[in-house]
Amino acid sequence: MSDKIGLIYATVDGQTLKISNKLKEVLQEHNQNLELFSIDDFNKEITSFDKLILGSSIRYGIHNEKMIEFINKNKSKLDTIKTAFFSVNLVARKSEKNQPHTNPYVVKFFKNIDWEPTIVEVFAGKLDYKKYKFIDRIMIQFIMWMTKGPTNPNTEIEYTNWNQVDEFGKILIKL
Template sequence: MKIGIVYATVDGQTLKICTKIKEELVQLNNQVELYSVDDFNEEITNFDKFIIGSSIRYGVHHKKIIEFINTNKSKLDTTKTAFFSVNLVARKPEKNTPTTNPYVVKFFKTINWKPTLVEVFAGKLDYKKYPYFDRIMIQFIMWMTKGPTDKTVEIEYTNWNKVSEFGKTLHNL
């Protein structure tokens, strides 16, 4: 199978997840090509399966991913597709599925596309990497959601077993 993966990331965790998914799929003898949404210049229809991954910042999926989906919807509809969201809200067990994650639910209410498979992964919290304004805003959001607010905190919430299983599921899609 020839599989394309397009992603948008702010802090790099979505790329890290895409790389793990690619590794899983390559181990299962798939040909996988990974692109930043900024660098994708192929034809979606040249792939047997197509995966899109997006980070979230301030409750919104990456603008370029939304534009990409809207621009390519008719082509995406002709192949097997998957979408995954990376966000810190998914660190909570009650909000780590596509049907319980508020950002994913909201996303699919505002976009006219239905992928074959949807998943959500918790991201990484790393206050030291954030610019000042982002750090203050994320600390405030974490305070409101009872998360860690210590500006020295670095926590990777991503469940790598879940990412690996997603890769295997994509192979069988």
């Protein structure tokens, strides 16, 4: 019998959900029992899972507040099972910032939170200016300008490395 696995995601524009669905697909291909939840809809008992995977997007340099709240509130329960955390952010599009120990947002996240998951991963997200509200678009263009990224308002680039997502899914099976 396979482990009971939960995956809780927090997304703004949908890329973290897309990655979560791909992870679910990979695990199910390997006969793993995975339930997928939005951070807004999770109402299960954490300890009813053998493994819990948490995935969060970044907005303006900060992981989703509800995810941070969830981790802080449930740290003692999370520490009793195997856990994984993945971050989805555009900084990870750069090869020198696409590892958990080199991604500034992931490093900052774990400096400010009292939790150590069993495994951590970081994925590059998707840039889609047409999807953003006006203020978000302007702010993200400014951030991209500062980091020498694309600023054309028609830009739509999916930076996510899907082979990396597949590999992470396979690692989660062995967790």
